[in-house]
Amino acid sequence: MSATKIYLALGSNLGDRLANLRAAVAALPPAVTVQAESPIYATPAWGYTDQPAFLNMVLQGATALRPLPLLAQLKRLEKTLGREKTFHWGPRRIDIDILFYDDLVLETPRLSLPHPGLAERAFVLVPLADLAADLRHPVLGKTVRDLLAGVDASGVKPYG
Numbered sequence: 001m002s003a004t005k006i007y008l009a010l011g012s013n014l015g016d017r018l019a020n021l022r023a024a025v026a027a028l029p030p031a032v033t034v035q036a037e038s039p040i041y042a043t044p045a046w047g048y049t050d051q052p053a054f055l056n057m058v059l060q061g062a063t064a065l066r067p068l069p070l071l072a073q074l075k076r077l078e079k080t081l082g083r084e085k086t087f088h089w090g091p092r093r094i095d096i097d098i099l100f101y102d103d104l105v106l107e108t109p110r111l112s113l114p115h116p117g118l119a120e121r122a123f124v125l126v127p128l129a130d131l132a133a134d135l136r137h138p139v140l141g142k143t144v145r146d147l148l149a150g151v152d153a154s155g156v157k158p159y160g
Helices: 015-029 067-080 122-132 144-149
Strands: 003-010 033-037 041-043 054-063 095-101
Touching: 003 015, 003 122, 015 067, 041 122, 054 122, 054 144, 067 095, 095 122, 122 144
Parallel strands: none
Antiparallel strands: 003 054, 003 095, 033 054, 041 054
């Protein structure tokens, strides 16, 4: 099976956040071949805001896994790297989300593609724009650049 281009969002707000991101990137192969990494950004918590700030980044990669097996692999990786179940939008050592799986539009009980929240989330759009500003959302018809222009990105700051 040929490889599919994917974009993944990574975030961490517990423990050594930078080390958590680096460990996740290092652990992705062989399921995901990392092709490009965005800069890392410090971002305020989103959804549930009474928690530590996050470090976020986006990766461009390639995978031979279909979407649901990819999701299962990423969830196993999160657990291996120390993610514990808390509550929706709660603090986490590592979070890995599939943003885009090529231009696939998918709606299942376990996975929606493209990621349903990405158009409202500056902490995803800023690093995604670093890698793929002209990538067009297959449902909304807008580029990442256009989506980013529609959100408040003032809290998203380069890290380091």
